[in-house]
Amino acid sequence: MTVETNEPAPRSVMPDRFSLPDEKGRFGPYGGSYVPETLYHPLKELNDAYLEARADPSFQHELDRLLKEFAGRPTELYFAERLTKELGGAKIYLKREDLLHTGAHKINNALGQALLAKRMGKKRIIAETGAGQHGIATASVCAKFGLDCKIYMGAEDMRRQALNVFRMRLSGAEVHGVEAGSKTLKEAINEAMRDWVTNVRTTHYILGSALGAHPYPGMVRDFHRIISKETKRQFLETEGRLPDEMIACVGGGSNAIGFFFDFLEETNVRLIGVEAGGRSLKEGEHAARFEGGKLGVLQGCKTWILQNPDGQINQTHSVSAGLDYAAIGPEHAFYRDLNRIEFAHAGDEDALNAFRALSSTEGILPALETAHGLAHAFKRAKEMRKDELLCVNLSGRGDKDAMEAARLMGVSGLPQMPTL
Amino acid sequence: MMNSDRIAKLFSDCKAEGRSAFVAYVCACDPDFDRSLEVCRSLIKGGVDILELGVPFSDPLADGLTNQLAAQRALEAGCTQEDVFRLVREIRTFSEIPIVFYTYYNLIFSQGVENYARKSKEAGVDGLLTLDLPPEEADELINACKESELANIFIIAPTTPKERIAKIAKRASGFLYYVSREGVTGARDDLAGDLDERVAAIREHTDLPLVVGFGISSVQQVVEVAKVADGVVVGSALVNCIPQNLESTPKMLAAIEQKARSLVGGLTAA
Numbered sequence: 001m002t003v004e005t006n007e008p009a010p011r012s013v014m015p016d017r018f019s020l021p022d023e024k025g026r027f028g029p030y031g032g033s034y035v036p037e038t039l040y041h042p043l044k045e046l047n048d049a050y051l052e053a054r055a056d057p058s059f060q061h062e063l064d065r066l067l068k069e070f071a072g073r074p075t076e077l078y079f080a081e082r083l084t085k086e087l088g089g090a091k092i093y094l095k096r097e098d099l100l101h102t103g104a105h106k107i108n109n110a111l112g113q114a115l116l117a118k119r120m121g122k123k124r125i126i127a128e129t130g131a132g133q134h135g136i137a138t139a140s141v142c143a144k145f146g147l148d149c150k151i152y153m154g155a156e157d158m159r160r161q162a163l164n165v166f167r168m169r170l171s172g173a174e175v176h177g178v179e180a181g182s183k184t185l186k187e188a189i190n191e192a193m194r195d196w197v198t199n200v201r202t203t204h205y206i207l208g209s210a211l212g213a214h215p216y217p218g219m220v221r222d223f224h225r226i227i228s229k230e231t232k233r234q235f236l237e238t239e240g241r242l243p244d245e246m247i248a249c250v251g252g253g254s255n256a257i258g259f260f261f262d263f264l265e266e267t268n269v270r271l272i273g274v275e276a277g278g279r280s281l282k283e284g285e286h287a288a289r290f291e292g293g294k295l296g297v298l299q300g301c302k303t304w305i306l307q308n309p310d311g312q313i314n315q316t317h318s319v320s321a322g323l324d325y326a327a328i329g330p331e332h333a334f335y336r337d338l339n340r341i342e343f344a345h346a347g348d349e350d351a352l353n354a355f356r357a358l359s360s361t362e363g364i365l366p367a368l369e370t371a372h373g374l375a376h377a378f379k380r381a382k383e384m385r386k387d388e389l390l391c392v393n394l395s396g397r398g399d400k401d402a403m404e405a406a407r408l409m410g411v412s413g414l415p416q417m418p419t420l
Numbered sequence: 421m422m423n424s425d426r427i428a429k430l431f432s433d434c435k436a437e438g439r440s441a442f443v444a445y446v447c448a449c450d451p452d453f454d455r456s457l458e459v460c461r462s463l464i465k466g467g468v469d470i471l472e473l474g475v476p477f478s479d480p481l482a483d484g485l486t487n488q489l490a491a492q493r494a495l496e497a498g499c500t501q502e503d504v505f506r507l508v509r510e511i512r513t514f515s516e517i518p519i520v521f522y523t524y525y526n527l528i529f530s531q532g533v534e535n536y537a538r539k540s541k542e543a544g545v546d547g548l549l550t551l552d553l554p555p556e557e558a559d560e561l562i563n564a565c566k567e568s569e570l571a572n573i574f575i576i577a578p579t580t581p582k583e584r585i586a587k588i589a590k591r592a593s594g595f596l597y598y599v600s601r602e603g604v605t606g607a608r609d610d611l612a613g614d615l616d617e618r619v620a621a622i623r624e625h626t627d628l629p630l631v632v633g634f635g636i637s638s639v640q641q642v643v644e645v646a647k648v649a650d651g652v653v654v655g656s657a658l659v660n661c662i663p664q665n666l667e668s669t670p671k672m673l674a675a676i677e678q679k680a681r682s683l684v685g686g687l688t689a690a
Contacts, residue, residue, distance in 0.1 A: 024556065032557055034525055036482040038577040038602050040554045041584065180488065181478065190481040197482065198603035200579060297526045297552070299481065310501050311530030312478040 013338060017264045020331065025214020025301075028337065030330035033213045034297045039193075042200045047215040049120050054222065063115055070144065071100050071107045073226065077234035077391075083361045090384035092377065093243065094364070094394040095231050095259065102137045104367065104396030105224060105255045110137035110206060112223035114145055117204035124148040124203040128192040130157055130185035130251065131322035131369060132164025133396055134208030139173035149173040152192040156183035157321045160404050182315040185251075185325045189299050209252025210329035213300030217330050224258020231391065232262050239389060245270040245380060248393040249373035250343070251287070251322045253329035255395035264340060271340065273332060274376045276318035277347035283308075287316040288345040289328040290336065296327075303330045319348035319408065320368035320401070348408075350375035355398060355405055367396035368405065426518040426546045427571055427594045430469055431629040431650060440646040442467070442684045443631055445522060445605075445655030446676075447474035447490035448507050449499035450662055455669055456494070457510050459662065462673045464515050466680030471511070472549070472653065475504050475523040482524075482551040484606030486656040489663065501527060505543040512544035520547040520573060520594070528561065537564035547571030547594040555591040562591060571595070576622055578602055589626035595651065598622060599634045606635065606656045619648045642686030654683055 025031045025047075033043060053059040067073040075096045084092045097105040110127075117125060125147045129135030135151040142149035151168055155177045158165050168175050181187045189212075196205045210220045235242050246263060248256035250273035263269045278286030286292075289304040296305035298313060306314040306326040318324040335341040346354075354374040359365045366374060370393075377392045384390060398405070434441045444463045449456045460471060474487060476494035483491070508519055521540065528536045528550065540548065547570055553561060555574055565572040571594025576585055578601060589596060600615060615632070622630055632645045633653025645652045661679055665672035 033554065034552045034557055035554065036551055036577070037554055037575040037588075038579050038599060040556075040577075041579050041581055180492075186479065190479055193481045194484070194604045200602060294530075297529055298479065300552075305526070307526065307530060309530070311527040312495065313526070 014265055014267065014340065017261065020334070021214060021218045025218070027217070027331045027334035030301065030303050030333045031214060031217055032302050033300065034302065035213045035300050036197055038197050039200060039213070043213055043215070046120070050116060050215055050219050053116055053119055059115065059119065063112055066111050066115070067108065067226065071111060073100070074230045075099050077231060077238065080362050083358065084381070086361055087378060087381040089381040089386065090244070090388040090390040091386070092381055093389065093391040095227060095391060096394050097227060097255065098364070098366065098370070098394045098397035102133070102140050103399065104133040104137070105227060105258065106134040106137040106208060106396075107141070108226060108258070109208065109220050109223040109254060110134065110141045113204065113206040113219070114138070114141040114147065117147065117206070118145060120204065122202060122204040124150075124199065125206055126150045126152065126192050126195050126203055127206040127208060128152045128185065128188040129208060130154070130188065130324060131320065131367065132157065132161040132168070132400060133322065133367070135168050135173070135175070136164055136171070138206050138208070139168040139171035142173065143171040150195065151175045152178055152188040152195070154178050154182070154184040154188050157185065157188070160321050161400055163403065164400050184316070184321060186299070186313065186316075193299065208254070210254040210257045210331060211252040211299065211301065211327065217301065220254050221257045221261060221331060224254050225261045227255070227258040227393065228260060228262035231259065235389070235391070241389075242266055242269050243389040243391040244268075245272065245384065245388070246391045246393070247272045247274060247373050247377045247380065249274050249323060249369050249395060250328060250332060251276070251325050251369060252327075253332045255393055257329060257331055259393040260341060264335065267340070270342070272342045272344055272376065272380070274373045275328070275343060275345040276320060276323035276372055277345035277350070278317040278319075279348055284315050285317050286345070287318045287324050287326065289326070290343045291345060298327045301327075301330050303333050304328050319351055320372065322367070322369040323372060344376050346372040346375035352405060352408060354378060355401070364394070365398035365402070366394060367398045368401045370395045371398070426516060427470070430518050431595065434469065434650070439687045440649055441469040441631070441651035442687055443470040443472055443633065443651050443653040444468035444658055444680060445472040445474060445633075445653060446659055447476055447487060447494055448504040449476060449494035449497060450490040450659070451493045451666060452497035453499065453503050453507065455672065457507060458669065458673050459676055460507070460511050461514070462677040463658070463680050464517055466677040467684040468517070468680050470518045470520060470651065472520045472522045472655070473504070473508070475501065475521050475527055477524040477527055480524065482604055484604040484656065486659050487605050490659050493663070501531065505539055508543040508545055518546045519544065520549055520571070521545055522549050522551065525550050525553045533560045534564045534567065537561070537568040537570055541568040541570055545570065547573050549573040549575070549597060551575070555588050558591065565593070573597055575599055578618065582621060585622055586625040589622070589628060592628060595629040595631055596622065596626060597653070598630055598632045598649070600632050600645070601635055603634065615645070616648055639683055639686040642683050646687050652687070657683070
């Protein structure tokens with residue numbers, strides 16, 4: 001089937017999406033490899049190994065098989081009929097990444113990188129986690145492959161996501177609480193990088209977002225690209241055309257870039273990333289990098305960062321641990337400059353309302369991260385025509401957030417997950 | 421005096437004396453501006469040759485716990501980048517010791533790279549060592565340092581392949597810093613076993629002075645490293661004197677001066 005509703009992208013503006021990152025790991029002015037010398041060469045080796053694996057049909061075949069049999073791909077494209085009626089605007093579709101094994105899109109990348117680590121002969125895996133979804137995905141994959149696994153997690157996130165901590169430990173992972181700074185994702189990445197600098201010869205670091213030094217942003221994107229490939233095919237099968245608008249939440253930005261990637265050159269499809277607006281847009285109360293951030297270098301890459309005038313990285317806040325991060329993936333910054341991906345933000349309150357609304361209209365409990373994308377989608381759906389199509393990447397399920405959401409909604413009498 | 425001349429002169433003086441240089445690391449403004457100035461004065465009195473000043477950063481991902489906590493104390497005391505420059509200016513009122521900033525790139529980049537280099541030079545800084553800036557990403561800073569006559573110091577690590585050593589050496593000025601082992605900063609009991617070979621491999625590619633650091637904390641280790649290197653870097657062992665004596669400034673200063681003096685003693689023993 002051909003896509004006749006979409007004109008080809010104007011070549012002068014849109015680069016070939018496969019040409020990025022370039023050899024230096026750059027997406028225009030963003031990205032790069034800002035790491036301590038100890039990691040520079042190992043990252044180059046990782047890049048070489050990755051490029052070789054990517055070109056090897058047997059690697060792709062094995063990954064496809066695991067994505068199907070272990071992770072449960074393909075995920076459904078689901079028409080949210082009641083929600084659509086309720087909002088009275090665009091037809092809303094949900095790409096059900098929440099139905100994947102371990103509960104979120106994160107498993108796509110964890111499987112890919114673990115397979116790569118095995119190929120490179122690394123027996124030990126480390127990872128950071130914010131909400132815990134990447135930690136769970138990594139721990140599960142390590143259990144499956146028999147790899148040693150250590151997960152770094154901010155102490156505040158461990159409190160918010162106690163259930164996920166327990167699940168990681170059940171899978172045999174060691175979970176290390178990080179007490180520094182705001183005790184969330186950024187500090188967990190610092191600590192994971194310190195571990196990696198120390199143990200780089202034996203250890204692979206499964207970075208969980210489209211962030212960090214080259215080759216991570218491009219590699220993580222590639223492993224999530226399957227989301228957009230499936231979505232495109234499914235829209236053509238169900239609607240006979242592509243959606244008019246696509247929305248995803250953006251922390252580091254891995255679910256969003258995976259969901260958008262095969263639509264980047266379909267310039268009639270509007271792409272919107274939703275950042276965490278937190279309590280307010282005052283410094284320290286949110287994680288909306290494009291609202292108050294500026295260009296800087298953090299944890300391996302050059303991108304938009306929330307920082308003070310002195311160059312110190314700001315503390316951030318979001319109700320969702322997975323979006324609570326001071327920097328955004330470099331590829332998002334690049335496509336924002338081209339006006340190809342637009343950005344909006346949704347606050348804690350909006351996200352909690354969306355969390356509740358999707359549960360009550362569709363019986364689907366979304367992750368609080370995902371709820372930020374939904375909150376914006378609800379607003380957009382009402383502004384769109386009934387014959388327009390809106391697709392939200394339902395990046396994760398909300399079971400992990402039920403306790404924290406109940407606490408925030410003031411529900412009492414629920415059993416508490418003990419702090420581990 | 422041209423800034424990087426202080427570095428060149430120091431190494432040539434040390435060579436004439438037939439010894440290695442002692443490079444002392446502390447974090448600027450740890451635990452606060454006033455005491456940090458006195459800490460630097462004590463180190464100089466204790467006989468150190470080069471002062472490596474850590475510029476406190478919120479996310480010091482190449483540093484071990486000792487230096488992380490030092491940066492945290494400094495930032496909690498309200499230390500700004502302007503304070504760090506002011507600290508150098510104060511030191512320059514009584515000392516011509518070579519001073520090198522040990523820093524992270526966002527601190528430089530956020531101020532405008534050229535502007536930062538110029539301000540460093542004006543304050544009396546001799547060189548910059550940027551932990552998360554490999555030479556491949558450093559064009560802008562290298563040019564700015566040349567313009568401002570600052571040394572640009574790069575790190576070589578145990579994971580650096582031989583062919584890369586030449587590339588790094590070519591872009592470096594002032595001196596080269598060999599990280600004696602993989603890992604973050606911090607005191608350790610043992611040193612990497614292949615230090616001689618690694619140092620020899622680096623010297624094949626450069627005539628720049630070579631200092632060795634990461635994990636050196638005892639006189640014994642100083643003696644060992646001084647046998648092969650032009651300079652020995654000690655950080656955490658000195659930094660530890662600060663949190664251990666927060667209740668008494670005189671004790672803190674005495675402890676750090678004494679620690680420096682005893683470690684510096686290892687150089688003449690070599």
